[in-house]
Amino acid sequence: MSNEATERTSSTQHAQLYRMVMEKHLCPFGLKTKALLERNGYEVEDHWLTSRDEVDAFKQEHDVRTTPQVFIEGRRIGGYTELRRHLGKRVKDSDETSYQPIIAIFATAFVMALAVSWAVFDTVFTGRMLEWFIAISMTLLGVQKLQDVEQFSTMFLNYDLLAQREVRYAYVYPFAETLAGVLMIAGSLIWLAAPVALFIGAIGAASVFKAVYIDKRELKCACVGGGSNVPLGFLSLTENIMMVAMGLWMPLRIWFG
Template structure:
């Protein structure tokens, strides 16, 4: 028996509702034949909402019963919406995975050993640059989060604004193989301050905070990930100075 669903969604010359598209896609993936009713004007949309006594579109009907909008449809099928589960390590996993592949790609292009001290430094460096970019895309939002746990930024707020630039510089310097004394002291300094700050905030004060490592709107919990970022910077600095 064919499963059928009726979907009402807004599609005008100025606006196509993204949640309407998501609802249609979800229904199709669940094996439903979708009767897609497109509300082509604001007046038509308002008339529909008044008729069914709803505040938003899209609206889905299954077996003549109104299910609701996209969030309600997800619940109906027992699914959760990506990015709405409180905390998530997905952004950090993506960054570290891509950084590792970029490092290997650089090594392949230079026809040198894939696994070496240089490839490790490249992985750390690319990770630092990508993490710095995440912070720089909304510097104000990043600083608002960062100053709540970084010990130096708490006392000297301008440091929070400078931090992503220092991280990007250190990462680019490692990729460019600049002299160690140009890069290592900065990486060692920001990494050490960051590590001490995270240890105090999370493991001593037992505070539950969001990590600013991937930007101010991050859903990554402060703790292991941020500490790892800082340990990477410290380790890379030491390796550069020793070798």
């Protein structure tokens, strides 16, 4: 073996990985851990735990509660999260607030609006594209809430002024937002869609403004469903203002267009 090859072999980092690979369960964190090690230049000695007895025996032997487990140079590092910390990678805290969900929805809605505009008009930048962007955003946000209406309503009741007076409104809201969005995408029944969007948007904007800018409360927004860590604030207010704008604009465009 050449000196260069010997040096390359000796400089290779080695890691031992113990993960569950069973007939009816392939641990996803085990796969992510293995991929992370390999991306960071480790040669992985991959040990499969193929039965519940093997898993239990491994946990008892090493006094750990979970798998996968990584060992580097004979020292136990831990599971996927601990490995990320060991490698200097960012680890997201479970309570960390993030705008990522709502940004992802708005970005997707914008691209979809461009696609619809291209399909209808053979060009992407049109007046209707902006309408479709807001309407698609409303629909996607409504779908997020409809995934778990009960959880959404619980978060919504923390700040919505009408829902706090009439709890059933918290259950109606996701359906109203989705319906208005779908009708505005189609450009149909605007006599129904526009008042609905204007009503829920105006109440929502007033509620968010009061909670955030007057009462100075630090709350999670229910805008992308009940399980999100999106902070109540500017983007939440933007969502409602967009609905108010559509509620005013769509009838005017039809009447004077």
